[in-house]
Amino acid sequence: MFVIKQPNAKLLKNLKIRKNLKAHLDNVPGSVKMVCSSVVLGLILWSVLQFGSQSAMMAAIEMSSAVKVPVISIQSYINSYSDWSAGERWKRAIRKLPPIDNREIEMTVNFAQSLVNKMSRHEMNIVGSNVKVLSDSPGHGQLIESLPSPEAFQYHRDAMIALKASQYLSSKHCIRLGIDDESCAKQVATIPMTPTSLGTKCAVDNGITLQCPELSQYRSSDGSCNHKKHPAWGRSLTAYNRLLTPEYEDGFQKIRGSHWGNKIVSPRSVSVALTDDLDSPDTSKTLAIMQWGQFIANDMSHTVVSRMLNTESTISCCSPDGKDLSPRHLHPACAPIDISSNDPFYSKFHHTCMSYVRSMAAMRPDCKFGPLEQMNQATHYLDGSTIYGSTPEVAQSLRSFWQGRLRTETRDNKEFLPIAKEPGLVCVPNTTCYDSGDVRVNMIPGLTALHTLWLREHNRLAQRLIVLNPHWNDERIYQEARKIVTAQIQHITYNEWLPVILGLKFVRRHSGLTPEKNGFSRRYNVKVDPSVSNSFATAASRFISSMVEGRLGLYQEDRNPEVTILLKDHFNKPNLLESDGYLDSLVRGMATQSCQRMDLAYSDAMIKFLHKNEKYQYGMDQLSLDLQRGRDHGLPGYNKFRKFCGLKEAIDFDDFSDTINVETIAKLKKLYRNVDEIDLLIGGLAENHEESLVGPTFQCIIAEQFTRTRSGDKFFYDNGGLSNSFTPAQLHEIKKATLARVFCDNSDNVLNMQPFVFHKPASPNNDLVPCGEVTLIQRMDLEPWREEPIRSSKLH
Known part of the structure; x- marks a missing residue:
């Protein structure tokens, strides 16, 4: 209508x-x-x-x-x-596209290729004018967070050619026939690209040829070969999944609400109107909740930003002093965020523009033409790729190739992450920074600390396995240690973290989210695509940012903070960890300090000083960037996801009163023109929640994702009856894993810990206990991994 x-x-x-x-x-x-x-x-x-x-x-x-x-x-x-x-x-009538033969489609692809090539003149003009991301600017921190790999760039370029071809088909046929944008996009999305030159570049089963071993005991580095019939499912550098059809202004790629006659409120205006730097700690939950959430979200998703298609140069969408660029310097991948002249913070610096570069594109999962899809540079599985890397090349670069160990740097007889080979790319200039499976390792101190602990856990396990099995070679030890680490991460997430986030009662009602107390689950389903949904990666998982604490306490063994550091001074500056005792202090802090509540209150560190460094008095706004990313990705509004999740679809703002308080609804009325404009992230953050940390819409999206993450992963730790399954004795030991034990075993001198680190110590049945009390904080016994060497028999 x-x-x-x-x-x-x-x-x-x-x-x-x-x-x-x-x-x-x-x-x-x-x-x-x-x-x-x-x-x-x-x-x-x-x-x-x-x-x-x-x-x-x-x-x-x-x-x-x-x-x-x-x-x-x-x-x-x-x-x-x-x-x-x-x-x-x-008011065009809905009609059908005429039959389009393969010859016309191939000509369209060639034409689209020429369009991409012709962008070089504009890009060279931008490069010649020295419009780029400055290495010492807050924008550089944002680039680090979303840094694309060289492999990602080529996939992105191919996907942009496919998009241009789709748009050309639309312009050639749909306008003439009177087909509206939405219907046109849906019809173009039925045209396969397999008969064209793009078909061989499409990341589906009949595109990229994947050589998969028949009975592999270990998962691949890039997530491929998990499903026999669909070996590309969950592979890195492929598109996010969709829970709902994307909504673009033109049906294909233009950001929703970006048309001059259909403008919607600027993300920064939303951030200013709805957020406050209020101290609203959750008195029963620790900072580890937030930090673990960020760690596993990074493991499952990594959205990266576009680069120039012909020069591969970085793209900046605002001038260095925060002003709008002239059209001749504005790259087509730019979607800058407007800043009001009366902005309470940025107006002091006369900023009118916050840079936002659109996300890298990916081929559509079904290998057909159609609307823009975004790329996930990480594997789509919860598989430890944030530690081990999401491509074979990265995985190889992180190994020592000696006794199955990962590479480390040793300082004062303590293992730390290896030093990054190109620190200027992944850190603040002139700062020591680290290398890991994910470039975001250096972003904030708590995240770097978790990466360090899991690096040590891998090497601790490898050392124990070589004692049990001296006949194992480096490859076998590495793969077995990696398999155990991944199983621990999965068990901690489903057994400890999800019940807190979604609520214990909710998790118990959904068997797909609940680990079996004893034995195997047998929940693997060959028909389930585990790919991460765009709505989870771009909105639902972003609730973590509202729980970030701007002041980090460095706690001593008596659990008193002797020092407090400001997060805004430590973005992408992780060398704090190597100071004497600081790693232990951060670990104790994660298990002691309260996280902020999940709501519309954000720390100033996140909405004023994100990626700030010494040269600047300001940073970026995480909420504004997240909102713009949701619009960039074509996410339908909050109201559509309410309906998807079983809530009543709102007709007017007052219909939100079942999940949102009246004060917030009043603010939403002033910001958005109608109920369908409200961004998914804002609606999700605004929802009331009692028995969980998130409201019903995010609860639904997160549960949907983790159900598929489990049932769509052949290598999930509690699957039984498969060639890669743990033995019953091994699985019994895996189920002893807790984050408390990881903290105890891999810190330098943490002596006491509560058994459930996501809950505050001294809460019921969660007192601090000595790390050596293995009956209270259980420790895995690796004896079930002992394997007798196979003796060769000699012929006489």
Whole structure:
């Protein structure tokens, strides 16, 4: 159903100008008309080739109706709709695309390829003007967080060619036939790209040829070969999954609400209106809740930003002093965030612009043309890839190839993460920073501490396994230690973390989220695609940012903080860990300090000083960036996800009162024009919650994801009856794993810990106990991994 709005004064004025222009041109000599026609045709082609959207094509066509084009082929193309009224144009009937043969599709792909190549002139102009991300700016910190790999770049380029081809098919057929944007996108999404040159580059089973071992005991580095019939499911550098059809302004890629006549509120204005730096600690939960959430979210998803398609240079969407760039310096991948002139913080620095670069594209999972999809650079599984890497190349670079161990740096007889080979890429300049399976390892001190503990855990296990099995080679020890570490991460997540996040009662009602107390689960389902949903990666998992504490206590063994550091001073500066006792202090702090409540209150460290360094008095705004990313990814609004999750779809703002308090609803009314505009992230953060840490919509999206993450993973730790399954005795030991034990075994001198580190110590049945009390904080026994060497028999 389409709603035809009454024309406003501006539209009537434009129509009057257009009418006068047409009357004037009717008296113009033919030669002048010919020149004008060429200019208009040039504008039409430039609009479509540059932007590829129906909106651009429609605007150009409206201009062209004032000129009688002397080219018969073009004229016949335009005549079919150039005389429609504005209302009729927007109330187009739903029709079907004509059959499109393989020859036309291949020509379209070649044309799209040429469009991407022709962007080089614009990109060279930007590079020549030295518009780039400065290495010492807050924007560089944002680039570190979303740094694409060289492999990701080529996949992105291919996906952009597919997108341009999709848009061209839309411009060529849908406007002429009167097919609306949404229907057009859905119909184009039925056209396979397999018959074209793009087909061999598509990341589905019949695209990339994957050589999968028949009975592998160990998972691959990049997530491939988990499913026999669908070996690309869950593979790194593939598209996120979708719970709902994406919503773009033009049906294909234009950010929702970005059209001049359909603007929605700026993400920064939302952040200013809804957030406060209020200290609202959760008195029963620790900072470890937030830190573990960030750690596993990074393990399962990594959205990376675009680079220039022909130069691979970095893209900046604002000037270094926070001003808007001129159009000739603005890259098509830019979607800068508007900052109001009366912004309570950034106006002090006269900023009007916050840089946002659109996410890298990925081929659609079904290998068909259609709307834009975004790339997940991580594997889609909960598989420890944040420690071990998401590609074979990264995995190899992190190994020592000696006794199954990971590479380390030793300081004062203590193991730390290896030093990054190119620190300028992943850290603040002139700072020691570390290498791990994920480039975000250095982002905040608590995250770096977790990476350090798991590095040590892997090497601790490897050392024990070589004692039990001296006949095992390096590869076997590495893979077995990695398998145990991954199983521990999975068990801690499902047994300790999810019950706190989703609520114990909720988890118990959903068997797919509950580990079996004894024995195997046998929940693996070959039909389940485990790929991470865009709504989980881009919105639901981002609730973690609201729980970040701006002041980090460094706790001594008596659990009193002797020192407090400000998070804003330590973004991408992790060398704090090597100071004497600081790693232990951070570990105790994670298990002692309260996290902030999950709500619309954000620490200033996250919404004013994100990625700040000494040179600047300001940083970026995490909430604004997250909101813009949701719009960039075409996420439907909060109201659509309410309906998806079984809540009542709202007609007006007051219908949200079942999940959101009246004060917040009043603020939402002032920000958004209608209920469907509200961003998923904002609606999810605003929801009330009692027995869980998140409201019902995020509860639903998170539960949906972790159910598929478990049942769609052949290598999930408690699957039985498979070639890769643990033995019953081994699984029994795995189920003893707790984050408390990891803290105890891998810190330097932490002597006491509560058994459940996500809950505050001294809460019921959770007092501090000595780390050596293995009956209270159980320790795995690796004896079930002992394996007698196979003796070869000699023939006599």
